[in-house]
Amino acid sequence: MTWIMAALLVVVVFAGIGITKWMNSTATENANENWRDIAQAEIANSMVMLEEPDLSEPQADYYEGRIAIAEHRLANDIPSFEYASMQQQVIDTHMMMSLVTLLAVIMAGGIVASEFSQGTIKMLLTRPVKRWKILTSKYITVLLFAVVLTVILLISTALAGLLFFGISDGTLLVWNGSEVSETSFWLEALKLAALKFSSVWMISTFAFMLSTVFRSSSLAIGLSIFLMFTGIQAVFLLQNYEIVKYYLFTHTDLTQFFTGNFMISDITIQMSIVVLAVYFLVFMAISYWTFGRRDITA
Amino acid sequence: MAEQAIVQIKNLSKTIGKKKIIKNLSLDLHKGEITGFLGPNGAGKTTTIRMMVGLMRPTEGEVWIDGQSVQADFEGSIQKVGVIVENPEMYKYMSGYKNLLHFSRMHKGISKERIDEVVKQVGMQNRINEKVASYSLGMRQRLGLAQALLHDPKFLILDEPTNGLDPAGIREFRIYLQKIAKENGVAIFVSSHLLSEIELLCDRIAIIQNGELIDIKNVNDLQKSRYYIQAEPLELAGEVLTGIGFPAVLHDKGYLIDSGAEHIPGAINLLVGAGVRIFAVQPYRETLESQFLEMTGGGEIAQTHTK
Structure with missing residues (x-):
């Protein structure tokens, strides 16, 4: 079962990058624009964005960074990665992380509920191991599974990128708020994947809680996947209300602070981490409390 | 124990x-x-x-x-x-x-x-x-x-x-x-x-x-030694048995007595001597099932067998 999921992930990654390659080759020439033009466009674009009246501080920082990087490139003649390169694909891996979420939710939703439906829960809970330890071992399994899937995603993206696109001789530049520096694309990819992992983590924890409370894997998996897709839409519905700042899905994706795609304008990464931590503690408390106290009649 | x-x-x-x-x-x-x-x-x-x-x-x-x-x-x-x-x-x-x-x-x-x-x-x-x-x-x-x-x-x-x-x-x-x-x-x-x-x-x-x-x-x-003695006339048999120290319980057409096998021949001699006619003497064992039914009021056990 877990092997099938991992294999599925690899297949989807290869297929996805293969399709990208094919679309690139059928598209018009501007797919392979000169990096200088791209940098120029980046500056012009960011300038426009900075003119926006209701820009928040994190957003302003982000666009200033973009300008600084682009100017540095032009001044020092440092090309960026082309889109159709192994490096850029690896950096963009975080955009494929919803696949990991999907598979991790299937695991998280089933891992407790299936013990109840198989009746094995009574065999498990009559061992000299406290219930919270059993639940913790299951939770760690879910997280490890998600981490392994993320690593598989990164590696298979790199392999597929190598196979379909090859290596670009660009350089990755980052802005730390005061100066521009070089960095490795692997480091950047890992950073973004780790930030995106917050979303995998929260949604699987949610599925794990449902699995523990309702003892039904279909309910846990179904509801979690439904929320995963609709939860983010709800941010846009709620964006004019104060409550959106405390809503889980406003904060699940931490990459928003580094890729500029902010869900709402005035949030900071610190605030997101606090909100996520509170949700996490609530989910865990509910899971442990119900699992620890429940009378097993299965 | x-x-x-x-x-x-x-x-x-x-x-x-x-x-x-x-x-x-x-x-x-x-x-x-x-x-x-x-x-x-x-x-x-x-x-x-x-x-x-x-x-x-x-x-x-x-x-x-x-x-x-x-x-x-x-x-x-x-x-x-x-x-x-x-x-x-x-x-x-x-x-x-x-x-x-x-x-x-x-x-x-x-x-x-x-x-x-x-x-x-x-x-x-x-x-x-x-x-x-x-x-x-x-x-x-x-x-x-x-x-x-x-x-x-x-x-x-x-x-x-x-x-x-x-x-x-x-x-x-x-x-x-x-x-x-x-x-x-x-x-x-x-x-x-x-x-x-x-x-x-x-x-x-x-x-x-x-x-x-x-x-x-x-x-x-449950398996203690019990005997069933079928005898006539009942009243007389009862008197004799109680007289020699066996608490006799009326059962069917005779009495149940709690006793080891060694006392049975003596008891029969006494009964015969007193003019009681004896039709049967046999060890008596109540099964667990009948005791269980007696204790739990019966009826319900019929379902438990089929479970």
């Missing part, structure tokens, strides 16, 4: 909703003793067993296993207990051996040799590497017994253990349980509907009805 009890159930009660399912149940189980747990459907056998192994939380009362409370020190007490609750459910997609390995990891210090030993004891060595999905109910019961015995428990709780075993399997199972009770001093607590099976297996029988323990009997007491 002067020995210190291995298991002490103290004033156990369970209320679910407004209904009191178990009412103030107390029971001691001793080393090397096999205790049967009998009761009609819905009497609270499984609930009691689930509370004894920590699957359910008692509303009141405590269960002590070898000096440790299941409620206060779960890990310390449960490591001495082997359990089969109803049908032993295993991971069907794994082999029997993998199942045992999985459970053994949750105990301290169970070697591979110990697993092999237990597999051999329950007679599963030929099919232990097959997936549990391919096992018959009887084989799952054997595997269930194996997982309960892995950690060499001092106390074994079995809920309906012979369910699905064939007659040879039941016999083997019984002999095996009696052996580990006698040789290893394991206390065994068995719930079952099979009255005749309980009678053969157990040293002692606890009977529960509507959540209350209504009787605890030693099987030896």
Whole structure:
């Protein structure tokens, strides 16, 4: 079962990058624009964005960074990665992380509920191991599974990128708020994947809680996947209300602070981490409390 | 049974909703003793067993296993207990051996040799590497017994253990349980509907009805020597028997007397001497079933047989 999921992930990654390659080759020439033009466009674009009246501080920082990087490139003649390169694909891996979420939710939703439906829960809970330890071992399994899937995603993206696109001789530049520096694309990819992992983590924890409370894997998996897709839409519905700042899905994706795609304008990464931590503690408390106290009649 | 009890159930009660399912149940189980747990459907056998192994939380009362409370020190007490609750459910997609390995990891210090030993004891060595999905109910019961015995428990709780075993399997199972009770001093607590099976297996029988323990009997007491004497005239026979110190109970067309075989010829001589005509003298044994029906009010047992 877990092997099938991992294999599925690899297949989807290869297929996805293969399709990208094919679309690139059928598209018009501007797919392979000169990096200088791209940098120029980046500056012009960011300038426009900075003119926006209701820009928040994190957003302003982000666009200033973009300008600084682009100017540095032009001044020092440092090309960026082309889109159709192994490096850029690896950096963009975080955009494929919803696949990991999907598979991790299937695991998280089933891992407790299936013990109840198989009746094995009574065999498990009559061992000299406290219930919270059993639940913790299951939770760690879910997280490890998600981490392994993320690593598989990164590696298979790199392999597929190598196979379909090859290596670009660009350089990755980052802005730390005061100066521009070089960095490795692997480091950047890992950073973004780790930030995106917050979303995998929260949604699987949610599925794990449902699995523990309702003892039904279909309910846990179904509801979690439904929320995963609709939860983010709800941010846009709620964006004019104060409550959106405390809503889980406003904060699940931490990459928003580094890729500029902010869900709402005035949030900071610190605030997101606090909100996520509170949700996490609530989910865990509910899971442990119900699992620890429940009378097993299965 | 002067020995210190291995298991002490103290004033156990369970209320679910407004209904009191178990009412103030107390029971001691001793080393090397096999205790049967009998009761009609819905009497609270499984609930009691689930509370004894920590699957359910008692509303009141405590269960002590070898000096440790299941409620206060779960890990310390449960490591001495082997359990089969109803049908032993295993991971069907794994082999029997993998199942045992999985459970053994949750105990301290169970070697591979110990697993092999237990597999051999329950007679599963030929099919232990097959997936549990391919096992018959009887084989799952054997595997269930194996997982309960892995950690060499001092106390074994079995809920309906012979369910699905064939007659040879039941016999083997019984002999095996009696052996580990006698040789290893394991206390065994068995719930079952099979009255005749309980009678053969157990040293002692606890009977529960509507959540209350209504009787605890030693099987030896059930089998005490009794004779039935059919005689006429009844009144005279009664007088003679009471006269010589046998409390005679009227039964059918004669009397039941509690007495060893050695006193019977003398009693008959006296009866004949007094002019009582005797038609039959025979040892009398009441079956557990008839006693059980008598105690629990009958009726309900008809359902339990078909379960």
